[in-house]
Amino acid sequence: MNSPAVRGVRSFASRPIDRAPGLITTALTGACAFLLILMFGVVLVDVLRHGLSVLSWEFLSQPPREGMTKGGILPAIVGTTLLTLLMTVMTVPAGVLTAIYLCEYSPRDSRLAYVVRLCVKNLAGVPSIVYGLFGVGFFVSALGSGLDGALFGGHTTYGKGCLVWASGTLAILTLPVVVVATEEALLAVPREMRDASLALGATKLQTIVRVVLPRALPGILTGAILAIGRGAGEVAPILFTGAAYYLPELPTHMNDPFMNLGYHVYVLATQSPNMDQTRPLLYGTVLVLLVISFAMDLTAFVVRSRMRAKA
Amino acid sequence: MASPNRHASFTLSTPGCGTLRAMAAAASFQRGESDVLRTRELTVAYGEKVAVKDVSLDIHDREVIALIGPSGCGKSTFLRTLNRMNDTVDGVRVTGTVELLGHDIYAKDVDPVLVRRHVGMVFQRPNPLAKSIFDNVAYGLRVAGMRDKKVLAQRVEDALTSAALFAEVKDRLHESALSLSGGQQQRLCVARALACEPSVLLMDEPASALDPISTEKMEELVVGLAKRLCIVIVTHSMNQALRVASRTAFFYLGELVEVGPTKELFESPQQERTTSYVTGRFG
Numbered sequence: 001m002n003s004p005a006v007r008g009v010r011s012f013a014s015r016p017i018d019r020a021p022g023l024i025t026t027a028l029t030g031a032c033a034f035l036l037i038l039m040f041g042v043v044l045v046d047v048l049r050h051g052l053s054v055l056s057w058e059f060l061s062q063p064p065r066e067g068m069t070k071g072g073i074l075p076a077i078v079g080t081t082l083l084t085l086l087m088t089v090m091t092v093p094a095g096v097l098t099a100i101y102l103c104e105y106s107p108r109d110s111r112l113a114y115v116v117r118l119c120v121k122n123l124a125g126v127p128s129i130v131y132g133l134f135g136v137g138f139f140v141s142a143l144g145s146g147l148d149g150a151l152f153g154g155h156t157t158y159g160k161g162c163l164v165w166a167s168g169t170l171a172i173l174t175l176p177v178v179v180v181a182t183e184e185a186l187l188a189v190p191r192e193m194r195d196a197s198l199a200l201g202a203t204k205l206q207t208i209v210r211v212v213l214p215r216a217l218p219g220i221l222t223g224a225i226l227a228i229g230r231g232a233g234e235v236a237p238i239l240f241t242g243a244a245y246y247l248p249e250l251p252t253h254m255n256d257p258f259m260n261l262g263y264h265v266y267v268l269a270t271q272s273p274n275m276d277q278t279r280p281l282l283y284g285t286v287l288v289l290l291v292i293s294f295a296m297d298l299t300a301f302v303v304r305s306r307m308r309a310k311a
Numbered sequence: 312m313a314s315p316n317r318h319a320s321f322t323l324s325t326p327g328c329g330t331l332r333a334m335a336a337a338a339s340f341q342r343g344e345s346d347v348l349r350t351r352e353l354t355v356a357y358g359e360k361v362a363v364k365d366v367s368l369d370i371h372d373r374e375v376i377a378l379i380g381p382s383g384c385g386k387s388t389f390l391r392t393l394n395r396m397n398d399t400v401d402g403v404r405v406t407g408t409v410e411l412l413g414h415d416i417y418a419k420d421v422d423p424v425l426v427r428r429h430v431g432m433v434f435q436r437p438n439p440l441a442k443s444i445f446d447n448v449a450y451g452l453r454v455a456g457m458r459d460k461k462v463l464a465q466r467v468e469d470a471l472t473s474a475a476l477f478a479e480v481k482d483r484l485h486e487s488a489l490s491l492s493g494g495q496q497q498r499l500c501v502a503r504a505l506a507c508e509p510s511v512l513l514m515d516e517p518a519s520a521l522d523p524i525s526t527e528k529m530e531e532l533v534v535g536l537a538k539r540l541c542i543v544i545v546t547h548s549m550n551q552a553l554r555v556a557s558r559t560a561f562f563y564l565g566e567l568v569e570v571g572p573t574k575e576l577f578e579s580p581q582q583e584r585t586t587s588y589v590t591g592r593f594g
Contacts, residue, residue, distance in 0.1 A: 002363070018458075050414075107401060108401045131317070164543065190438075192434065192438035193398075193438060193440055193441070195396065195399070195434060195438065196438040196439070196440055196456075196503075197440065197450070198396065198399060198498070199394065199396060199427055199432040199434075199504075200427065200428075200432075200450055200451035200454065200503060200504070200507065201424055201425070201428030201430075201451055201454055201455055201507060202424070202425040202451075202454040203424050203454070208456045210454070211440055214441070215441055259555065
């Protein structure tokens, strides 16, 4: 009689006890993931429910009135926009140039590059309120007062919190984001492309400008937009460096103080004489702030996928 | 027979060198002289590791010379010293001399960028730039300062024709070069190098990433181009050397063991090590 070569198996069916660990893991991880959605949903629904009804042309185009219980948030929108723009103009070139040095010019075992990278990592970990204090100490007191003494005969012109110093403080805060994103984008450009360019008689600078940077652009732009999104929502760094509690006029000069959406939220939520009356405006302001942040992230996402598809 | 000389005026030094063929810096390369490249006691080291040892080799005008040898024998490194591409690698030391058209390209005042404008290079894997076909071929001319659109268009067409690619791409010159097949991409890389009208074309295993049909086309191209310029080709395939090269140089452990007419080198090598290699005892 032929015995089978393969050992017999009683059953391939699993018992409940075998399935339990898998089920528990699935449930646990799933629940945590769901919690995330829930949190986001709660925030979104709450803000939309209370905020949408406040949104109106008047809200977006008027300064606050009557102890911030009426009117709109135009100065805060304009202030935030100018602040972010100025910050971008400062941080993106500085960050991109730093990354180009790190990635293209510094020798491989460069001490300097090591120190720069270390600084970038540490900068990214500094709490934002510390940047605010640094901004007051460095920009307002040292640089601003110095300028006043040297150029304005001691008359306080730049020696106070204002647009340019707040932007500078935010620029330093967001610098690591730009440097890291740009460096990654540059590293992702294949060496073969650099070789091709160099072998055709291009200089290093021509290679960077004509081959490497265009190729790295999507990554650089993504980094820039993420930095802008981060900068637009930060409050702590601008608390002491230029944000104003209440200022119906729009800023027109670099040394004007300004209103800011994030700071306005804080003011409406905690500093208002009449909480109940300012609450709807608070929701409206939060909604505008959220919309701006999401729009930034969405732009970053679209830019990235567009450019990827093209390359 | 005195052939018309393509290398009439020539300089590699830095000052004021904007144009491709800079004005007459008394070139020591004489009409009728046949060595385009000449290396003397060339040694290349990466840190402690010596990759090329004391290589003296003359490369003649309008010849195809194949460099063969087992992996890591220094043939690619040697090739990359001929257009100073090794300068882009950290920690490389080069001693000895390389003369291109009579100029020592490792002399102090030489700008490697200008050397590379006279020496074309094709790499192991096709490496088109992420630009259009036209812009790829025009790249070398543009970085050298050429702006005239008519001249550019003409030179691009000529180069693509020389690389046997024009017919295939003439209707899509402004499409991305990355849309081409591997074989086409590699011929584009040849065209791109030819557009700069180099005196030498260096090819580092140009067919190793290609399928057999593309390889055949590439080899035909190499043979055809040798009527116009000299080609130094690194290859892993001894058959390829036999098919394309008039002379072959055998490298082993960084040394140039033997160089001679390809057929002779394969059929009656003078050196024991060459015999072992060409008969397949190692490699």
